[in-house]
Amino acid sequence: MIEIKNLHANVAGKEILKGIDLSVHAGEVHAIMGPNGSGKSTLAQVLAGHPAYEVTEGEVIFDGKNLFDLDPEERAQEGLFLAFQYPVEIPGVSNSYFLKAGLNEIRKHRGLEPLDAMQFLKLLKEKMKLVEMDSSFINRPVNEGFSGGEKKRNEILQMAVLEPKLAILDETDSGLDIDALKIVADGVTKLKRPDNAAIVVTHYQRLLNYIVPDFVHVLVNGRIVKSGTKELALELEASGYDSVKDAAAVA
Amino acid sequence: MPKELKEIQYYQSDFEAFSSNGASSAPAWMKDVRAAGMSNFSALGFPTLRHEDWRFTNIVPLLKVPFRYASEHYRVSVTREKLSPYVYSESAKSYVAVVNGRFSSSLSNLSALPPAVEIESLEKAAAKFPEMLKQFLNKHVPSDRSVFAALNTAYLRDGVLLRIPKDIHVEVPIQILMYSSQADDGTPLVSYPRNLILLEEGAHATVVETYASAQESVSLSDAVTEIFVGQNAALDFVKEQREGVNAFHVGTMQVMQEKESRFTGFSLALGSRIARNDLNIEIAGEHCESMLDGLYITAGEQLIDHHTIIDHTQPECSSREVVKGIVTGNSRAVFNGKIFVRQIAQKTDSKQTNKNLLLSDRATVDTKPQLEIFADDVKCTHGATVGGMDPMSLFYVKSRGIGEEAARGILTTGFAAEVTKYINNAELRHYVDTLIIAKLADNVVMSELPEIVHSAAADFSQRDFQQDESHS
Ligand SMILES: Nc1ncnc2c1ncn2[C@@H]1O[C@H](COP(=O)(O)OP(=O)(O)O)[C@@H](O)[C@H]1O
């Protein structure tokens, strides 16, 4: 699905990612954990194509294509989705318009007919049930005046509607109370299929009780210093990041 | 002889014809007002870029056009059909038309207006209610400072008198449709409409003042609108300025508020080759609320200039001014906003911002928010920004599969929505939103624009201002 090879990236002239290697196959869920500032969001943003991040070395093959040949919208059309750590508010534009515009672009790219208003509304209502979102959100401006938790839920709603091949969730758990966390995790789990994959970026082990990962990677200071199975997450919970940081320093 | 002096003589000589012909039947007091206007005009002269209030607005293109006063001498064919694109649907039975400065009953439709509301030609009203007009007309117009207000005063003749009597609440929005056109033979025409809007104590109304012109027509409207909001009265007012690209607009809105009144004004400025909007509010009583918001969109070779004054002369009043601009192509936008807080105006709460979205590197914005505070116990903030599209927001939209073009459209309408939300009346807000979308589609060549939606039932007034950047 996605193969990241020796990825280096700078932001504002400073190297943040210092050689990342990671392969994710269809059907897998990978968790990326690591302390604050280690470069998790940078990795997510680089994959989605944020223009502020400069790739200086390495390559990423997404579904057979060189990811860095594609604009952000083309990546989305190819089936990449990033749930933002800090979703952006877009005043004046309704959630439903925004999602319909995105979905129809993606459908067009896949050679499918655009959905008309009725068809889209039906789909949207289904997906909103999945993330237990009130239908009043349909006509509200995108993320405007949403609470932190509502914004995160809205990201998952977008993911549910756009049905990506690869979803990257950047700290979707932060700022959620336990009920909201369960709903979000539940949504993600229900959307899991043999032909798609997810990278779940998180700071805490908590989310991984609900979204069980196949692999866990620890990112420290721009490098993956340790990889393992879900037990690694529990280990980290018990001993903290310092132990792996020390390991990274030794290595 | 300096060029501006020559132009003055030109307008002066047209004035001779004006006062000795069609307008000669005016009452003596009005002739005195005119004469004072003319002498102010002659003393002030047309401004050059050296003039403090005109530093960024070059009016030479306007002065170069040999405008003639739109007297009866020139044939101008205007029909209902020509006006109909500019009639606000909610006011289809409550609008008056003013064509080249002259009130036209035959082109108006007032069938849905409550009979208590008085609305008619200013010229007729001057004969009918001389005492009332003498009391209110031209009492606060800055003819001694503003050359175009002075010129309008010199040519004072007609326009609209609108009076909402005491405690009358008018539900239906009233539209004053100001239409200008060149003569049928192609002569460029100038008109000097004067509107007087009086809300007596406790009256409520919504008024849309629309400036439109025949699309390709070469015309100049030099307009003055005087507004009195009586004690405890409330006026929602939209000035909608969308004359054609060959038209020029210089307009002064002069608002006077008595105690406990509310004025909520919105300036939608989309039209003309050069447009200058002087929007002034004098808060003359305690516990008033004054809102003066607006949006300008400039494209092509347009220049739109807003000069605003909110003058707090009494204590315990609040004002909010949010003016935004979308500036594109080769166009220019100018904003100058002054807030005065006089020494006795303690407990004033005043906020002002001007935010500009600059969509072309050939376009320019000159913005100057100003606060002059003479009282010590006040809360005032102001600020201005000029910037391009926010890259983070653009990235967010594109990351959902939406291409550059559509993403820019989405964010541009969103930028506009953040100020049209201040229009209280939902239908009117929607109308304004629709005009904005049309302007962006036609003149800024944006495609795939979304319909603007607003957060339901939100009270925007204070809450989201705190999120805005501002400094005092
Ligand atoms: N746009 C940016 N400009 C400057 N520095 C940035 C930017 N984005 C991230 N950084 C820096 O890059 C480092 C990694 O940040 P980030 O990827 O957000 O970490 P994480 O998501 O793991 O907490 C931090 O030191 C952060 O300050």
Ligand SMILES: [Mg+2]
């Ligand atoms: Mg992060």
